[in-house]
Structure formats: C-alpha cells, structure tokens
Amino acid sequence: MVRPVSPAGPGLGRPDVLEGPGGPSGPTGPGRRAAKAGKGDPAAIKRAKRRKRINWIVAAFAVVVMMAGAGVVGLTWFYDDVPTYDTSELQATSIVYSDGKTELAKLGEVNRTLVPAEKISPVVKQAVMAAEDKNFLDHEGIDLKGIARAAWNNFTGGDTQGASTITQQYARHAADLSGINYNRKIREAVLARKLEQDFSKDEILGYYLNAIYFGRGAHGVEAAAQMYFRKSVLTQPGQKNALTKEEAAVLAAVIKQPEPDTATGHKGYDPQTNIEAAKERWNYTLGNMVEKGWMTPEERAKSVYPEKTLQKYDPKKCNIGCGIDKPTGNVVNYVRDELEAMGIPAAEWKKGGYRITTTIDSRAQKAAEEAARWASTSSPMHKLPKYYKAALVAINPSNGQVMAYYGGENGTGYDYAGLNDGGNSGGHAAGSTFKIYTLAAALREEIPMDSRWDALKDDDNGRKISNAGRDAGDIKCGHSCTLEQSTISSYNVPFYWIADGIGPDKVVAAARDAGIRTMFDTSKGKPHDLTKTDPKKLAPAEFDNEVAFGQYPITVLDHANGVATLANRGVYNKAHFIRSVEKRDANGKFVKLAGKGEKLDPQTRFVANQIDDINAVLQKIPDNIGKDLKEGRPATGKTGTWELNQERSDNGDAWMVGATPQVAAAVWVGTEGKRRAIEEAGGKKMSGSGTPASIWEMFMDLVHSRLGLPVERFEERKNTGNPDSTYPNGQSPPPPTQGPNNGNPCGNLPDFLCPDRDNGGDNNNNDGNGNGNNNQGPNAGTPTTAPPPENPFPNGGGGG
Known part of the structure; x- marks a missing residue:
C-alpha cells in the first residue's frame, strides 16, 4: 500500500469537497473521505454512483482487451493491490556543518528531498495541475478517452499512446510500470482508481510531486525548486524568497519531458537547452492557470518569463555525492565510519532521509584550507x-x-592527515613534536622540568643517538641542560635517556592516553592500534628509546587529539566528526534518532598540575620562533622534523603542533608519493619552525578571529616533580660566579651610603617558579648558568 507522506493539507479549491478548519483533508477538516461518507447527501450519492459506473467501465475495457487475446492474466490480478512505492527510501542524505544547515555534502542514490504535501506552496500545486492535468480536482482519477484510444489502437495496430491524469502518472510510478502498451494502460487506470478510493486528492498530488523527475538530476519538486531557482517549495506565497507563479510554471512545464530524447530528437523543456519550447509550454501552463482561476487575466498580462532568477545548470557538476570531490571529502569518509559504528550502515543511509550534523565549523574549515592548501594563494x-x-x-x-x-x-x-588503505598505511614521523608525550610520561614519574640532563651523552654502548645534526659546540649547556631548556632547544639526547630510564613503553602509554591511537613501526611499516595492545608488548620490541623524539609515524588527526588533551589539562575527549543524526518523519520534519550522534565521555588521563608545567614551557616556543599569535594570545607550541634517511641530513617531514585553551591544531608538511627532501622556497632545508609553523600561525590567527574567541590563558606553572629524582643524568649546575663581598658593589657599607644596592638585579627577577625571567630573550626562564644555544632550532632528524 502506498503510504501518505503526511496528513493532507489545505484545500486545492475543489468545489465538491467540503472545506473545514484544516482544509478539505486536513487534520480537522471533514476532508474528501467525509464527503464520500455522507449517505444522506444527494450529491454524495450521485458521486458514488458515478464512481461505480466508472469502475465498471474500466473493468469492461480490461475484459475487452484481454478477450482480444492480448492478456492471459485474470481481471482479479488487475484489482489485486497497489504496489508499495516508498519514496522515503529514495531521498538524499545531507551532511551539514556544525551550524546544522550549511551543506557540506549530499549523499544517496538520488537527489530528492521529501516534503509534506500540506506544506507545498499552493502556487506550485496549481501550476503543476495546470501543466499536467488541469481537471485533476474534478475527475475520478482516469482519462476514459485515453483508455478507449489505447484499446482501439491495440485493435487497429495504431499508436498506443494515451493521455494520463496525474493519478495515472503516479500509479505508473507506484507500480514501476514501463513500456507503452495496452496492458500497462489498463493496469495504470485500475491502480489509479484504487488510489482515488484510498487517498485524498491532496495526498495523491503530494506523492506525485515528491516522486516525479524534473531533470537536472532533481527527483521531486523540492530538489527541482532548489536546482532551478535556489528556492524551497515550503516557502509560502507572500513570504520572502517564495516561488512566484511564473517560476512555478517553469517547474511545471519541464515535467512533460525534462531532458532531450535521442529517439525523437526533441530537446525537452529545460529552458537552458530549449528556450523556445520551454516558453511555449510555460505559456500553455499559465493559460490553463487563468482558465481554472488560479491566476487573474491581469496577472497573466504582466507575466514575464523568469530568466533572471533561473539558475544555470552544469551537467558535469556534482548533484549527489557532493563534497566527496572536495577537501571536505575526507570528512565524509569519517562520517561514514562513525555512522557504521553507530549501527547505521551505508545500505541504510544511502536510502536517504538523514541529516548528519558534523562538528566541522565552516569558518574553521575555510581557515584551514586557506592556510594549508597549495591552491590557496595566501x-x-x-x-x-x-x-x-x-x-x-x-x-x-x-x-x-x-x-x-x-x-x-x-x-x-590519499589522506595525508589520517589512515589509508583500510588503516594499513598513513602517518608521518612526528620528530620532536612527539616530545610532548615524553614530557607527560616523565612528569608521571615525577621528573621535574628543572631536572638536569647530559645533552652530550650521545652514545649508548656503541649505539649512536641522533641529536638533530648538532655538534657538541652547538649545545652550550653541555652536560647540564634542564628538561625545560632541552624542550625549548629541542635536544634529542636527554629525551632518549628519559625513555631509557623510565622505559619506552611508558612513553608509548602516555602518547596513547593523550590520543595517539595508531603508530607505525619502522621495520615493517606495520600499524599498531595502541588502544588494543599493551604498550609493554610493543616497546621496546617495536618502539625503542627513539620513540621519545618521534621516530615512529603517527597521523595528524591523532596528534591534534593528543595536543588537545594537554591543552585540556590532561582530560581526554576522543576526536569525532558527528554531532547529531536526524531522520525525516512522516510529516517531513527532522527528528533526532535516540542513541545516535555525539556521546561525550571526558576522561582524566593525566594529573592536571603536571600538565600545567608542560604547557608553561611549551608556551615559550611560539614566541621563540617568531610565531606568537595576535592580540598577545597565549599558545603552546612544538616544532619537529625528521630526516629523509640516515645517510643524508635532508628532512622528509616537518611539523608544528600547538594550542590555545579553545583550539588545538597539528600541521604536517611533506611531499606527495615517495618521500623527498623538503626545502623552503629559497632552498634552505625545511624545519618545523619554517613553513609548518607559518601555516599553524596563519590558521590559529584566522580561526580565533573568525570565531570571535576571547583571549584565554593557561593555568600557571606548578613546579611538580621530585627534585631528588634518580632518573636525570646531568651534572649539577656550577655555583654562580660572583665578585668579592658576595657580588655587592658597596661591600659592607650601610644602605644609606649605597643607594644603588638593589638596582643591579633587574635581569634576574624571580618569577616565582625558581627561574630567572626577564621576558626579554628567546629563552626567558632558562637558568642563566646554561646559556641558550646559538641556533635553538637547527634542522635534522628529530630536531625542531
């Protein structure tokens, strides 16, 4: 049985249908069925007799045709039932941005959007009836002359074409009939009669308008209105952006033949391909509207073909599956995966009728594409x-x-930010950006940020430790580098010994807890799901001490998730792309599906005070490389590079990651296909502080500005950790070199004889964290006993 799209709505102007508060077939109106049921009403009795007579005529035609030898199927077959035609399974599924309305992609089998019959503009209904069946409201669903002509032509061998009413046309759709012959024509008429008995005129017209094809890839009147005029049939006359009678007539005029017919040579009635025939059909439609009283002669006289509002159509442009061929296509892939995990497989959402609201902010997405796309001139x-x-x-x-x-x-x-080939490939060596997780693992073991490490101990029993191409002369702090300075200056050796001391599995576990779900080994290039495998089984077997400074590939998505966890003071939220899932109900309204959509599950993975210490240090890096954000906005940051191979010092991967309390972002730069050496435009080897940092800075400034995000600050540094930790292997700092009398230029003179006694320490103001902090140099806060290196961010494997 054909199901109603919605309760029938406002009356269509049929004179023999009683009007009620909700229209002839509305929720409160007596409707068409009420008119049928009035046993004492002479007019109703007369109509009932007329319908009965028509039914007998149809049956008689069927019998005559079958007796002619053309049919072997009994009359009862024709009267059996109306086949199901559920257009709700032939809609498009819309994927929208986080605002819930701006379309990101459209998926499904056909471009169709179902709309409730009672909500369709009466102007559209009247224009369609005028074009296709001006007597639709007056007949009983069939064209007796057309049926007679079909039967007669069958006997005489003539043309089997015959005019069809709107009800018959819909019956053809409902029965999925094809071919022009008498059997089809008779069955079409019988099904039309059953439809007229079971449903109101407005319901039938609604089914018809949602089912038929209008050309331009548009199935159903709502998709057609959008394709031809960028308007909605749900906008009522008198409202802003409502379809005019002239525009509605254009839509109605194309129904007869929306596209060219190669068999007949007719170009169809789309005005873009056949403007003369389109205008002729349009004039015919308006003429019938005047005849039926749906347009006044004065309106008709002023009517102008709406060429100015008619949209141009590009046949090559995507109408369904839109968004797949754009940068947002990767978002669609993640949406598909999340729908599958929710129990909504592709076979289901492809039927259409869903609206998926994503987490993607259109303003943020635009900023990302402006900053990271090669095609973006900026x-x-x-x-x-x-x-x-x-x-x-x-x-x-x-x-x-x-x-x-x-x-x-x-x-x-290829998705350079995620996994590919079903999760079997993807990711990039994170280089020094991975040190943020080594820091998290170290502070878990109560290793303080001011602990001292030997940055020159680059040999582990004959195993050479890469120090980003730096010689001993480049590391001024030498055997006594604080963990803070080793982070800012991006020394590899101290991080190697952290992993060696606490165990590389602890580093892997910290990365996993922050949000790194997949990491690739470098021996076989095999992906390892860290959420399903105990890190103790992976390290050091697959991930050795070099994991501390980013030898092993991870995805940009996971890295951004990890940075977000640190920015959120150690509280992890799984990265996801879907906010809500809705589906159209019988009334055409979107209703959220219970149990589907976003399910937030924040989990505390780290001690907040320890993460505050990390963020305090990471906030010094953007300014240190000249990438501080506008408005003095505090942000964490970490750069990283990885060598192309061990034989050469060229870099193959470069990163910049960082965050404000509101936005965490990860940026990677490399090459397409086979890894090649990466250089800046001037020929200098690329490092994370180059192009990746520039992309990150541009994006962060744009997104905070366009989203109107206020300036927020991170928590202050807490100086956690055990000062007597046994893990640090660096030498104690030498005592400060001072002059006689403990550095007091006035010796033991009384204060009144030495007025400048307290004015000589401006470069060593204590910031309350145990560090000198003059906020002047690139390494503000670094102990003065260990001067910063001349080049804190040199290029090379695992460096900054």
Whole structure:
C-alpha cells in the first residue's frame, strides 16, 4: 500500500469537497473521505454512483482487451493491490556543518528531498495541475478517452499512446510500470482508481510531486525548486524568497519531458537547452492557470518569463555525492565510519532521509584550507612546488569535536592527515613534536622540568643517538641542560635517556592516553592500534628509546587529539566528526534518532598540575620562533622534523603542533608519493619552525578571529616533580660566579651610603617558579648558568 507522506493539507479549491478548519483533508477538516461518507447527501450519492459506473467501465475495457487475446492474466490480478512505492527510501542524505544547515555534502542514490504535501506552496500545486492535468480536482482519477484510444489502437495496430491524469502518472510510478502498451494502460487506470478510493486528492498530488523527475538530476519538486531557482517549495506565497507563479510554471512545464530524447530528437523543456519550447509550454501552463482561476487575466498580462532568477545548470557538476570531490571529502569518509559504528550502515543511509550534523565549523574549515592548501594563494604552501603536501587538523580541546580537517584535495585520494588503505598505511614521523608525550610520561614519574640532563651523552654502548645534526659546540649547556631548556632547544639526547630510564613503553602509554591511537613501526611499516595492545608488548620490541623524539609515524588527526588533551589539562575527549543524526518523519520534519550522534565521555588521563608545567614551557616556543599569535594570545607550541634517511641530513617531514585553551591544531608538511627532501622556497632545508609553523600561525590567527574567541590563558606553572629524582643524568649546575663581598658593589657599607644596592638585579627577577625571567630573550626562564644555544632550532632528524 502506498503510504501518505503526511496528513493532507489545505484545500486545492475543489468545489465538491467540503472545506473545514484544516482544509478539505486536513487534520480537522471533514476532508474528501467525509464527503464520500455522507449517505444522506444527494450529491454524495450521485458521486458514488458515478464512481461505480466508472469502475465498471474500466473493468469492461480490461475484459475487452484481454478477450482480444492480448492478456492471459485474470481481471482479479488487475484489482489485486497497489504496489508499495516508498519514496522515503529514495531521498538524499545531507551532511551539514556544525551550524546544522550549511551543506557540506549530499549523499544517496538520488537527489530528492521529501516534503509534506500540506506544506507545498499552493502556487506550485496549481501550476503543476495546470501543466499536467488541469481537471485533476474534478475527475475520478482516469482519462476514459485515453483508455478507449489505447484499446482501439491495440485493435487497429495504431499508436498506443494515451493521455494520463496525474493519478495515472503516479500509479505508473507506484507500480514501476514501463513500456507503452495496452496492458500497462489498463493496469495504470485500475491502480489509479484504487488510489482515488484510498487517498485524498491532496495526498495523491503530494506523492506525485515528491516522486516525479524534473531533470537536472532533481527527483521531486523540492530538489527541482532548489536546482532551478535556489528556492524551497515550503516557502509560502507572500513570504520572502517564495516561488512566484511564473517560476512555478517553469517547474511545471519541464515535467512533460525534462531532458532531450535521442529517439525523437526533441530537446525537452529545460529552458537552458530549449528556450523556445520551454516558453511555449510555460505559456500553455499559465493559460490553463487563468482558465481554472488560479491566476487573474491581469496577472497573466504582466507575466514575464523568469530568466533572471533561473539558475544555470552544469551537467558535469556534482548533484549527489557532493563534497566527496572536495577537501571536505575526507570528512565524509569519517562520517561514514562513525555512522557504521553507530549501527547505521551505508545500505541504510544511502536510502536517504538523514541529516548528519558534523562538528566541522565552516569558518574553521575555510581557515584551514586557506592556510594549508597549495591552491590557496595566501597559503605559505603556494610558494613551494606543487608536489609538496600539507595536512592540518584542528580540535576543540573541551569536547573532542574536530573543528577543521584538511588532509588532501578530495575524499577519494590519499589522506595525508589520517589512515589509508583500510588503516594499513598513513602517518608521518612526528620528530620532536612527539616530545610532548615524553614530557607527560616523565612528569608521571615525577621528573621535574628543572631536572638536569647530559645533552652530550650521545652514545649508548656503541649505539649512536641522533641529536638533530648538532655538534657538541652547538649545545652550550653541555652536560647540564634542564628538561625545560632541552624542550625549548629541542635536544634529542636527554629525551632518549628519559625513555631509557623510565622505559619506552611508558612513553608509548602516555602518547596513547593523550590520543595517539595508531603508530607505525619502522621495520615493517606495520600499524599498531595502541588502544588494543599493551604498550609493554610493543616497546621496546617495536618502539625503542627513539620513540621519545618521534621516530615512529603517527597521523595528524591523532596528534591534534593528543595536543588537545594537554591543552585540556590532561582530560581526554576522543576526536569525532558527528554531532547529531536526524531522520525525516512522516510529516517531513527532522527528528533526532535516540542513541545516535555525539556521546561525550571526558576522561582524566593525566594529573592536571603536571600538565600545567608542560604547557608553561611549551608556551615559550611560539614566541621563540617568531610565531606568537595576535592580540598577545597565549599558545603552546612544538616544532619537529625528521630526516629523509640516515645517510643524508635532508628532512622528509616537518611539523608544528600547538594550542590555545579553545583550539588545538597539528600541521604536517611533506611531499606527495615517495618521500623527498623538503626545502623552503629559497632552498634552505625545511624545519618545523619554517613553513609548518607559518601555516599553524596563519590558521590559529584566522580561526580565533573568525570565531570571535576571547583571549584565554593557561593555568600557571606548578613546579611538580621530585627534585631528588634518580632518573636525570646531568651534572649539577656550577655555583654562580660572583665578585668579592658576595657580588655587592658597596661591600659592607650601610644602605644609606649605597643607594644603588638593589638596582643591579633587574635581569634576574624571580618569577616565582625558581627561574630567572626577564621576558626579554628567546629563552626567558632558562637558568642563566646554561646559556641558550646559538641556533635553538637547527634542522635534522628529530630536531625542531
């Protein structure tokens, strides 16, 4: 049985239907069925007799045709039932941005949006009836002359064409009938009669308008209105952006033949391909509207063909599956995966009728594409060769919502920000950016940020430790580098010995807890799901001490998630792309599906005070490399590079990651296909503080500005850790070198004889954290006993 799209609505102006508060077939009106049921009403009795007579005529035609030898199917077959035609399974599924309305992609089998019959503009209904069946409200669903002509032509061998009413046309759709012959024509008429008996005129017209094809890939009147005029049939006359009678007539005029017919040579009635025939059909439609009283002669005289509002149509442009061929196509891939995990497989959402609201903010996405796409003329990438690739992912630390995702130009190519090949490939060596997780693991073991490490101990029993290409002369703090300075200056050796001391599995566990779900080994390139395998089984077997400074590939998405966890003071929220899942109900309204959509599950993974210490140090890096954000906005940051191979000092991967309390972002830059050496436009080897940091800075400034995010600050440093920790292997700092009398230029003179006694310590003001902090040099807060290196961010494997 054909199901109603919705309760029938306002009356269509049929004179023999009683009007009620809700229209002839509305919720409160007596409707068409009420008119049928009035046993004492002479008019109703007369109509009932007429319907009965028509039924007998149809049956008689059927019998005559079958007796002619053409049919062997009994009359009861024709009268059996109306086949199911559920157009709700032939809609599109919309994927929208976080605002809940701006379309990101459209998926499904056909471009159709079901709309309730009673909500469709009466102007549209009247225009369609005028074009296709001006007597629709007056007949009983069939064209007797057309049926007779079909039967007669069958006997005489003539043309089997016959005019069809709107009800018959819909019956053809409902029965999925094809071919023009007498059997089809008779059955179509019988089904039309059953439809007229079971449903109101408004219901039938609603089914018809939602089912038929209008050309331009548009199935149903709502999709057609959007394709031809960028308007909605749900906007009522008199309201802003409502379809005019002239525009409605254009839609109605194309129904007869929306597209060219190669068999007949007719170009169809789309005005873009056949404007003369389109206008002729349009004039015919308006003429019938005047005849039926749906348009006044005065309105008709003033009517102008709406060429100015008619939209141009590009047949090559995507109408369904839209968004897959754009940078947002990768977002669609994640949405599919999350729907599957929710119990909504592709076979279900492809039927259509769903609206998926994503976490992607259109403003943030635009900022990401402007900053990271090679095609963006404002992007730092645009200065580089086209084979250079960048990836950027931004996450809201407070809830794990992915705000922006750029992993490539489309959803069918390689995703540089995520996994590929079913999760078997992807990721990039994180270099020194991975040290943020080593820090988290170290502070878990109560290793303080001011602990001292030997940055020159680069040999582990004959095993050479890469120190980002630096010689001993480049490391001024030598055997006594604080963990803070080792982080800011991006020395590898101290981090290696942290992993060696606490165990590389502790580093892997910290990375996992922050949000790194997949990490690839470098021996076989095999992915390891850290959420399903105990790190003790992976390290050091697969991930040795070099894990501390980022030898092993991870995805940009996971890295952004990890940075977000630290920005959220150690509270983890899983990165996700779906906020809500809705489906149209019988009334055409979107209703949220219970148990589907976003399920926030914040989990405290680290001690907040320890993470505050890490963030306090990481906040010094953006300014240290000249990438501090506008408005004095505090932000954490960490750069990283990884060598192309061990034989050469060229870099193959470069990163910048960092966050404010509101936005965490990870940026990677490398090359397409086989890894190649990466250089800046001037030929200098690229490091994380170069193009990746420029992309990160541009994006962060844009997204905070466009979203109107206020300036927020991180928590103050807490100086956690055990000062007597046994893990640090560096030498104690030498005592400060001072002059006679403990450095007092006035000796033991009374204060009144030495007025300048207290004015000589401006460069050593204590910031309350045990560090000198003059806020002047690039390494403000670094102990003065260990001067910063001349080049704190040199290039090389695992460096900054």
